[in-house]
Amino acid sequence: MSGALRNPDFARLCAGQAVAQLGSRGYGVAIMLWVLAVSGSAATVGLVSTVTMGAFTAATVPAGWIVDRFDRRRVMLTVDACSATAAAVLAFCAWRGAFDPVPVLAAVSVLGAGWAVRGLAEDAAVPQVVEREQIGTAYGLFEARGYATGVAGPPLAATLYGLGAALPFAGHAVSFVVAGAAAARVRTPLQAPRGPGPVAERPWASIREGLRWFASHRFVRTTAALTAVAEFVVNGCGLVVVVLLAGSGAPSSTVGIVLAGAYGGGMLGALAVPRLRRRIPAHRLLVLSAALGVLAVLAAATGSPFVAAAGYAALLAVTPSWSVVVTARCAELVPDAVRGRVGAATGLVTSLPAMFAPLTVGVLTTALGAASTAWMLAALLGGVAVAAAVSRTVRLQAGEPLARRAVLGGEPVDEFGSGYDGVDRADALS
Template sequence: MSGIAGNRDYRLLWTGQVVSEAGFSTTTIAFPLLVLALTGSAAQSGLVLGAVAISQLVAGLPAGALVDRWPRKRIMLGCEAVQAVAAGGLVLALYRGAAEVWMLVVVAVVMGLSRALFEPAEEASLPRLVAEEQVPSAVAMNAARTSAGQLSGTALGGFLFAVGRAVPFLFDVVAHVFAFVSLLFVRLPRRPERAEDRPPKHLGREIAEGLRWVWTRPPLRATVLCVVSLNLFFSAYYLVIIVLATERGVSSGEIGVMAAMLGAGGILGSLAAPYLHRRISAYGLVIGVFWALTVLTPLAVFVHNGYVMGALFAAVAFLPPAANTAIATYQLLSTPDGLRGRLGGVLGVTGGLAAAAGPALGGWLVEALPAVSAVLTCTGSIAVVTLATTFSRTLRGLPAAPRVRELEETSGQ
């Protein structure tokens, strides 16, 4: 990790984005509180929050194609600027007492569209921003940054809203301005220009080209399915465990500690991921994580104490970042620069769909089954995926990712 710590440009990007992530999470907590204060309607609160996720999912594939067309640093700067302006407009409306729900929906859509563009632009830029051997550390540190921003933003959101309705959104403005200024000083090497890439193609064909790139390469396809499985079953398991803890009389305070321990486990796992990546093969990390989850997840059936459950949460959350780092590093370094934006768009959409479907699956399980049975059903599903990954010839033979220069020299992109 020491190597990447000395990378000035990555450090600037990372610092700006941890603040930006905290601002986004603060706003996410403040949105439903503000809607409830304005209207008293829980349904409209859900509408505003849903607007962020839905707009990000809908825009995901086109955004990935645009990231491969446009200068990536300008995309990231534009996203931060637009979010600062949108949040600033809401602050002004609140100050004047003129805020309405439709304004919140507009701000939420702007946030979702901005994230749909920013995330693949940043991911696609990593192999040019850091040395090739630093890519695993950068991927892991970005995951830790997201977890840290979410934890701090979630804690800040309720507190700042209690100070004043506009305060969380004012903090979000400051966060995006800070991230914008940090990005101004990031020196992102220019992408190689190829004559065949200069005339823009039809956007639909570019999107199809990105989907085809992922689907027709078995290692990429297999790693995407691994990530989707992790997101789906982990988010379902989380909801099932919360219901199980509530049924067993665990207090809301202890449940809050459980959630914090889950976040802390994810951060520690992200910090450990580069170390594990250097010592264990990608296949070993993937199957190791799935087997560990298969063993750990059913232990919740025997736990009745919230703090012990939190420790189990932390252990479970500690594991996935290592597999995700190995997978994301392979995906980035085995994809030509001209397709990395579309790769990010595909990954963002599939991951987002899995993350959205997971809680719905968990909710259905706890409605249809006793909580203990729901836990065991989640475990059984993870075990099926574990066996599939263990005996997958594609994953077992996962090749080392080609070096970036070699890939660009041999690729027709």
């Protein structure tokens, strides 16, 4: 892990965004507490959450074009400035003690869209900041960072909210300022120099170019589809655990401790990924992580809330092995010139099923019970494990040497070349 962190530019990016993520994790708790307190309506809380997620989803594909078209450092700085302003607006509204729908919904929309753009910009910049052999380690650190802030953010926000309703939002505004200041100090160019080939200037033409690349590359689209199913299972399993705990009469504090412990398991799993990648072939690690995930989900089928909680922690611990391997390999395969747009398409495919997981699993749990729902989720994840095991594309491309060269039109072409000439390379790479 220390190799990537010794890179000063990567350390700045990672640390700055860690502060912003800490604020964002806490924001999720604070906004629900505040809106419920001032409006007295759970429906209003749902409206705010829906608007936030809607803005995130709607911005995902255009964000890919923005990240590829404009200087990524400036994109990060602009997004951080807009997000800091939006969080400050929420702090002002909370200080006034009144829920005004127009500024509140506008602010959460800016935050949702900002998360989409900022996350893509940072992910796309990683291969430009670290050495090729450190790409997997870098994404592993990002994964661990997300789990760590998931553990620390909510209790910190709840504490600040107890001192004053405006404080979590003011702290979130400051966190964006810190992230922007860190990004401003990065000296490494966050984009590869563009080649002389044609560039699609019109946004939608450029977006379609990225979507075509995604659709035509077998490894990227196959792993995106499998990841979408896995994300659905992970999100749904969390709800099953909460239902089991609530049904056993466990207090809300116990639920919070269990979920924090599960995030801790995810953080430890993410920190272990670089060592696992050195010892276990990538394809085998993908299949193993999915298979172990099946066993973890089956813990919920026992009906015991605390066995299910332990299983959920184990599920989050093995999940990073899948996500880091896939993310790092896609970063190696996708040319820098289309990395943002392909990442946007991948993110959209993987996140949409996860968005509907709570609703779907909630309906299934109500109709069939938690144990039966857990069996169904385990079967889905088992399908992912089998598909990854038998897929020739995943087997051959999951862990290819970085120095491999593809042959395109009879000429040797570096598949990691930074110049994208507008020609789809999928046939040569898949």
